[in-house]
Amino acid sequence: MPVYLSIDELSPGMTLARNINNKFNMVLSKGHRLTDQDIAGLRRHYPNMMIHVGDPILDEFTSFQDDSNNFEVAYNVHTEISQVAQKVNYALRDKTMLSMENVQGVNKAVKDMMGYIASTKVSHAVMNQITSSDQYFQEHSANVFYLSVIIGNTLSNYIKKERQKFSRAKQVKDPFNMTPLAMASMLCDIGMIPLQEIRTKTDPLTDKEIELIKNHPFDGADMLPDEMDPMIKLAIRGHHENMDGSGYPRNLLGDQINIFSRIIRVADAYSAATAEKVFSDARSPIRVLFEMVTEPFCGFYDPAILRVLFRILQPFPIGAKLKMSTGQTAVVVRHQLNNPFDPVVILAYDAMDEKISSENLERPFKLSEKPLLHLVSFGDEDISYLNNVVVDFGKMEANSDETQNSESAMLASIIPQRKDEPEEVGEDGEAIQSMALPFNLLYP
Numbered sequence: 001m002p003v004y005l006s007i008d009e010l011s012p013g014m015t016l017a018r019n020i021n022n023k024f025n026m027v028l029s030k031g032h033r034l035t036d037q038d039i040a041g042l043r044r045h046y047p048n049m050m051i052h053v054g055d056p057i058l059d060e061f062t063s064f065q066d067d068s069n070n071f072e073v074a075y076n077v078h079t080e081i082s083q084v085a086q087k088v089n090y091a092l093r094d095k096t097m098l099s100m101e102n103v104q105g106v107n108k109a110v111k112d113m114m115g116y117i118a119s120t121k122v123s124h125a126v127m128n129q130i131t132s133s134d135q136y137f138q139e140h141s142a143n144v145f146y147l148s149v150i151i152g153n154t155l156s157n158y159i160k161k162e163r164q165k166f167s168r169a170k171q172v173k174d175p176f177n178m179t180p181l182a183m184a185s186m187l188c189d190i191g192m193i194p195l196q197e198i199r200t201k202t203d204p205l206t207d208k209e210i211e212l213i214k215n216h217p218f219d220g221a222d223m224l225p226d227e228m229d230p231m232i233k234l235a236i237r238g239h240h241e242n243m244d245g246s247g248y249p250r251n252l253l254g255d256q257i258n259i260f261s262r263i264i265r266v267a268d269a270y271s272a273a274t275a276e277k278v279f280s281d282a283r284s285p286i287r288v289l290f291e292m293v294t295e296p297f298c299g300f301y302d303p304a305i306l307r308v309l310f311r312i313l314q315p316f317p318i319g320a321k322l323k324m325s326t327g328q329t330a331v332v333v334r335h336q337l338n339n340p341f342d343p344v345v346i347l348a349y350d351a352m353d354e355k356i357s358s359e360n361l362e363r364p365f366k367l368s369e370k371p372l373l374h375l376v377s378f379g380d381e382d383i384s385y386l387n388n389v390v391v392d393f394g395k396m397e398a399n400s401d402e403t404q405n406s407e408s409a410m411l412a413s414i415i416p417q418r419k420d421e422p423e424e425v426g427e428d429g430e431a432i433q434s435m436a437l438p439f440n441l442l443y444p
């Protein structure tokens with residue numbers, strides 16, 4: 001079983017529970033016993049890396065969820081798609097439009113990866129974190145692609161229904177065809193490529209620059225060859241529209257936004273918010289997920305898509321060490337499908353930070369089973385904001401016999417219905433309509 005440690009916590013003799021990969025290669029393989037030299041090298045090259053190491057005592061005591069396949073699939077898709085995105089990026093460096101020749105290979109790579117994702121099931125989606133701004137386009141594109149395709153595959157019936165609603169045709173052609181979604185998710189930000197200077201600017205943006213950014217969905221669609229499927233362009237044009245009408249460039253509302261655009265909006269926001277960029281430090285996946293379903297941002301997204309996002313993401317890695325209010329440290333053993341805020345954990349370290357011996361270990365439990373035990377931090381991050389959510393989920397589960405479907409009731413409790421009033425006032429008294437722009441610019 002893996003405990004997820006920072007580089008500083010490693011010591012010689014620890015065994016790797018997963019392969020360590022850099023961008024394109026395996027650095028050390030699963031099962032390798034770390035030496036002083038390995039640790040020194042890892043600290044030099046990857047000072048912020050987190051690493052899964054084996055823990056024989058915990059491993060014997062309980063069975064941890066094996067999610068190594070999820071990481072492998074994410075890594076393969078990410079590597080392949082980010083290489084294709086890099087080619088698109090190069091092709092656009094000195095042009096304002098892509099030709100069919102430029103995008104040759106994109107379609108094939110996208111279809112290959114869609115087939116790979118469909119045939120290699122993952123229990124949860126894991127995302128690669130983006131670390132450098134100069135590779136932002138290709139890395140981000142790969143993440144948005146990966147998440148959009150997984151959401152699309154999970155939501156195919158809803159997509160069919162929404163496409164039919166959106167279309168004037170009696171029957172939508174090929175309603176289960178996810179290729180336009182996949183292509184659009186990969187190419188949605190090509191309109192940002194010519195805006196490299198603005199993207200990396202740390203000073204406040206001018207009105208003109210803000211306008212250019214707000215127009216990147218349209219500019220991006222216009223850069224694609226005429227022969228490309230219009231559905232792809234439509235999806236790209238709408239990928240920053242919000243369900244509550246606060247998005248850009250056209251302030252579309254709810255059903256007016258194409259379903260593929262709505263999916264990309266969610267995947268894009270999640271990936272961008274968890275990425276380290278010039279103007280904002282990365283936020284943890286759990287923080288981002290929490291913010292996406294709470295005020296003031298929850299009205300941006302299609303609740304049906306958020307529900308899927310909650311099912312498929314695993315914001316706490318297996319083996320993550322969570323500091324608790326008693327001073328003890330719990331380690332994540334399993335994810336709970338449908339509730340990423342309530343993983344199954346085991347108390348593995350006492351208040352003195354010493355490992356609890358095997359005879360004193362208690363059985364793993366869901367956080368919601370012990371409402372008096374509060375979350376304090378994960379790494380350097382204060383995660384106490386999750387405590388109420390965890391307790392609420394516990395109550396929902398206890399009352400599940402009152403509802404036909406406890407799963408949808410649970411999710412409904414944290415995913416409010418969309419707000420139709422754009423003048424809704426946020427916590428600080430500022431109208432959401434006026435908050436929407438800075439938020440969107442953080443997630444260009």
Ligand SMILES: [Fe+2]
Nearest residue numbers: 188189240444
């Ligand atoms: Fe965008």
